[in-house]
Amino acid sequence: MSIGDDAGTAFQTMRGRDFPALRQFTVFLENRVGQLLEVVKRFEGTGIRICALSISDAAECAFVRFLVSDADRGREILERSGLAIIETDLVGVELPAGPQPLLRVCTALLQAELNITQAYPLIVRPNGKPAVAIMVENTEFAMQTLIEKGFTIITEGDLEDDPTREG
The missing domain is CATH 3.30.2130.10 (VC0802-like)
Known part of the structure; x- marks a missing residue:
């Protein structure tokens, strides 16, 4: 038996499939x-x-x-x-319904004094709704801010192929 066998330690990293960025x-x-x-x-x-x-x-x-x-x-x-x-790392965010969804995202990030350095739309539509990928100065703070403002964050798991999902 080698050292560490059956130690009960999970060797998963933070970068696993559930990491939100x-x-x-x-x-x-x-x-x-x-x-x-x-x-x-x-x-x-x-x-x-x-x-x-x-x-x-x-x-x-x-x-x-x-x-x-x-x-x-x-x-x-x-x-x-x-x-x-x-x-x-980028923040994926679902665009909310309404006439100016990107304005709402930008306003939320501005209120938190976060600068957007890159942004582009996702080709796929997780959850059947439009979404954008955004690079900001502080990814974790941006995600926290957007969640607190009621936005839906897109994770890596949302990009996986799912034959039962439309979009």
């Missing part, structure tokens, strides 16, 4: 035709889908930011492909 991957690509396709094709046949996408173009390269339905396996695929990636 969404993990964004930023990939740096040469600014030439077909590079995005090559990245997207890496997920073909894996059962992982791209749930959100943002592209920032520069003269020499492009920064592709995306969320996938399984962040752990997605990171493995990207790392095995040899791509330079950066992983960051």
Whole structure:
């Protein structure tokens, strides 16, 4: 018997499937035709889908930011492909009903003095409702603020494929 066997210690990390932040991957690509396709094709046949996408173009390269339905396996695929990636946490928030839902989200974050540095819509619609991914200076405080204001936070588990869910 090795040390630690049957010790009753759970070896789960905070970054498990229930961690409320969404993990964004930023990939740096040469600014030439077909590079995005090559990245997207890496997920073909894996059962992982791209749930959100943002592209920032520069003269020499492009920064592709995306969320996938399984962040752990997605990171493995990207790392095995040899791509330079950066992983960051984003807040996923469901947009409430009403005429200006994004205004309500921005106002809540402003009242907490939180600056939004990136934002883009999710391609998938968790819970059948529109949602956005937002990068802020303090992810945990932003999530706490939004929850206290009555917003629904989107977690990594909400991005998983579920054949019974519509959207």
